[in-house]
Amino acid sequence: MEKKQFQAESKRLLDLMINSIYSQKEVFLRELISNSSDAIDKIYYKTLTDDALSFNRDDYYIKVSADKENRTLSISDSGIGMTKEELEENLGTIARSGSLAFKSETEMEEDFDIIGQFGVGFYAAFMVADTVTVLSKAFGSEEAYKWESEGAEGYTIQPTEKADIGTEITLKIKEDTEEETYSDFLEEFRLQEIIKKYSDFIRYPIKMDVTKSKPKEDNEEEYVDYVEEETINSMVPIWRKNKSELTDEDYENFYQEKHYGFDKPLKHIHTSVDGTIRYHAILYIPATMPFDYYSKEYEKGLELYSNGVLIMNKCADLLPDYFSFVKGMVDSEDLSLNISREMLQHDRQLKMIEKNITRKIKTELQNLLKNDRDKYVQFYDVFGRQLKYGVYSDFGQHKNVLQDLLMFYSSTEEKLVSLDEYVSRMPEEQKYIYYATGESNERIAKLPQTEIVADKGYEILYFTEDVDEFAIRMLMNYKEKEFKNVSSGDLGLESEEEKKEAEKEASDNKELFDKMKEILSDKVKEVKASKRLRSHPVCFSTEGEVSIEMEKVMQQMPDGQGVKADKVLEINVNHDVFNALKDAFDKDEEKLALYTNLLYNQAILIEGLPIGDPVEFTNDICKVMV
Numbered sequence: 001m002e003k004k005q006f007q008a009e010s011k012r013l014l015d016l017m018i019n020s021i022y023s024q025k026e027v028f029l030r031e032l033i034s035n036s037s038d039a040i041d042k043i044y045y046k047t048l049t050d051d052a053l054s055f056n057r058d059d060y061y062i063k064v065s066a067d068k069e070n071r072t073l074s075i076s077d078s079g080i081g082m083t084k085e086e087l088e089e090n091l092g093t094i095a096r097s098g099s100l101a102f103k104s105e106t107e108m109e110e111d112f113d114i115i116g117q118f119g120v121g122f123y124a125a126f127m128v129a130d131t132v133t134v135l136s137k138a139f140g141s142e143e144a145y146k147w148e149s150e151g152a153e154g155y156t157i158q159p160t161e162k163a164d165i166g167t168e169i170t171l172k173i174k175e176d177t178e179e180e181t182y183s184d185f186l187e188e189f190r191l192q193e194i195i196k197k198y199s200d201f202i203r204y205p206i207k208m209d210v211t212k213s214k215p216k217e218d219n220e221e222e223y224v225d226y227v228e229e230e231t232i233n234s235m236v237p238i239w240r241k242n243k244s245e246l247t248d249e250d251y252e253n254f255y256q257e258k259h260y261g262f263d264k265p266l267k268h269i270h271t272s273v274d275g276t277i278r279y280h281a282i283l284y285i286p287a288t289m290p291f292d293y294y295s296k297e298y299e300k301g302l303e304l305y306s307n308g309v310l311i312m313n314k315c316a317d318l319l320p321d322y323f324s325f326v327k328g329m330v331d332s333e334d335l336s337l338n339i340s341r342e343m344l345q346h347d348r349q350l351k352m353i354e355k356n357i358t359r360k361i362k363t364e365l366q367n368l369l370k371n372d373r374d375k376y377v378q379f380y381d382v383f384g385r386q387l388k389y390g391v392y393s394d395f396g397q398h399k400n401v402l403q404d405l406l407m408f409y410s411s412t413e414e415k416l417v418s419l420d421e422y423v424s425r426m427p428e429e430q431k432y433i434y435y436a437t438g439e440s441n442e443r444i445a446k447l448p449q450t451e452i453v454a455d456k457g458y459e460i461l462y463f464t465e466d467v468d469e470f471a472i473r474m475l476m477n478y479k480e481k482e483f484k485n486v487s488s489g490d491l492g493l494e495s496e497e498e499k500k501e502a503e504k505e506a507s508d509n510k511e512l513f514d515k516m517k518e519i520l521s522d523k524v525k526e527v528k529a530s531k532r533l534r535s536h537p538v539c540f541s542t543e544g545e546v547s548i549e550m551e552k553v554m555q556q557m558p559d560g561q562g563v564k565a566d567k568v569l570e571i572n573v574n575h576d577v578f579n580a581l582k583d584a585f586d587k588d589e590e591k592l593a594l595y596t597n598l599l600y601n602q603a604i605l606i607e608g609l610p611i612g613d614p615v616e617f618t619n620d621i622c623k624v625m626v
């Protein structure tokens with residue numbers, strides 16, 4: 001029998017194929033099954049375009065059978081088959097895709113789902129097999145042929161007998177090596193797993209003989225094994241089904257089945273887009289945070305399918321970082337795949353899908369906030385921080401997408417409120433959106449700096465997470481209202497009269513305050529009479545960009561040690577303490593230094609900052625006591 005040679009380039013290409021195109025050997029099965037599915041599709045297409053033919057779905061299937069003893073795995077189908085010439089052309093020439101040719105010859109409509117296009121998938125069989133044998137009988141032909149190859153050396157073709165139309169591919173599975181247990185590809189369980197993973201949504205049944213056991217008829221205690229043919233794939237992908245046919249439970253099952261998470265998802269989003277780009281997507285907002293979410297191990301991304309065939313487990317390009325918690329999948333027929341189907345060209349289509357998906361997630365979250373607030377709050381408690389990081393990162397590029405999704409605890413509502421709700425409640429004369437920062441809501445509520453704003457009846461937003469103020473600074477304003485920290489120098493609250501009064505206060509006590517500043521030296525920028533304090537004797541305010549809360553966050557960063565807020569020590573001149581200060585200033589310089597240091601450290605404590613010298617501080621207190 002004459003042995004035909006692969007063309008020279010083909011030899012090299014075959015070698016490349018076997019060794020480097022696919023990163024996982026198991027995908028060989030996906031490729032062969034996809035070919036079978038294409039072959040059935042082709043018959044189906046013929047029947048659609050020829051009135052003399054009919055297509056009975058039950059006659060079409062793909063069967064996978066393993067024979068452990070002989071180390072063979074075969075994949076057979078009742079598809080269109082191949083003639084002698086086709087075997088030669090399609091399997092003898094690498095990178096010749098009969099499927100692609102079929103598509104263009106028949107001018108198939110765009111939305112017909114043939115998978116093959118590169119003409120290389122078949123050769124993936126050589127990753128796991130020493131010999132590949134193809135028996136095929138073409139549709140409309142009486143003759144069958146056997147194509148056989150041991151890889152790069154070439155192939156043979158000879159006539160053979162085959163009862164039915166279709167193709168049967170038999171792989172002689174390689175012997176196990178130290179690196180690879182090829183025998184796994186003969187195990188029922190492993191094969192089922194691979195089929196489920198990659199080919200679950202192939203539209204024709206993929207059958208396998210499955211070993212099961214049942215109680216013996218005469219003795220229920222004992223079991224006997226028996227073999228039954230089963231369809232392994234679910235065939236109709238849930239995302240192609242009509243939403244009205246599906247229940248919440250269906251979506252939850254899909255979430256579990258796909259191992260998107262162990263929790264019950266908080267919300268699912270099912271969307272099908274049929275425009276310039278076509279895709280189906282099922283997305284989930286998890287109810288709990290993945291345990292590794294804020295670690296390097298966490299990989300964002302959605303599963304990506306092309307026509308029901310899994311291409312990529314985690315396609316990161318489909319999700320922006322700020323929505324990295326979203327799980328789910330996208331199936332599109334419009335993607336330009338590269339030959340390994342593992343990496344996609346970072347193409348326009350992918351970008352467009354990402355943009356659409358991002359918009360969809362945002363709208364769905366906004367709807368949740370509007371229509372099911374409790375659920376939104378539940379979501380926000382878990383992933384709100386990620387949204388705030390999103391506002392802050394990339395120089396605030398995404399702030400417009402995210403600002404409407406933010407929520408903060410409100411002093412007056414005593415619950416989380418959105419910025420829109422805050423602004424819509426603002427009295428006309430209120431210039432700013434006020435916020436206060438601190439460790440917890442309870443601590444912020446007691447901050448002396450909040451007194452004057454609260455006295456005016458204005459709502460204050462409480463920032464308790466380190467990212468809060470950074471995000472808000474990036475936002476700068478919301479609906480043209482600027483944000484204002486209640487500790488910042490100018491709160492925009494005093495009337496002209498109050499301003500004059502304060503100036504007088506300042507000049508009357510200039511010498512005392514100058515002296516106090518001298519005692520504290522560069523620990524503070526200024527000491528002055530407070531306009532904001534009501535009942536408390538002392539507090540800090542800040543000037544400039546860095547607030548005290550930001551100073552605390554920066555101090556914890558490796559290169560933020562030098563960053564300090566410009567602190568102003570504010571004294572309540574209506575408090576009895578002020579009289580004591582004045583008295584000391586007139587009579588006892590040492591006492592003034594003692595009181596000044598004590599007041600300074602009190603302000604430090606109120607802010608939750610560390611006392612520079614705790615021993616000195618306690619000694620100072622003792623001095624006052626005795």
Ligand SMILES: Nc1ncnc2c1ncn2[C@@H]1O[C@H](COP(=O)(O)OP(=O)(O)OP(=O)(O)O)[C@@H](O)[C@H]1O
Nearest residue numbers: 035039090097098099116117118119120121122167
């Ligand atoms: N089971 C089959 N039945 C009928 N024809 C087949 C079968 N398997 C392969 N072919 C033919 O062989 C060709 C080459 O297959 P191969 O898997 O190498 O490439 P492909 O499926 O066209 O493209 P891709 O590399 O994108 O999978 C196919 O296009 C098809 O014409």
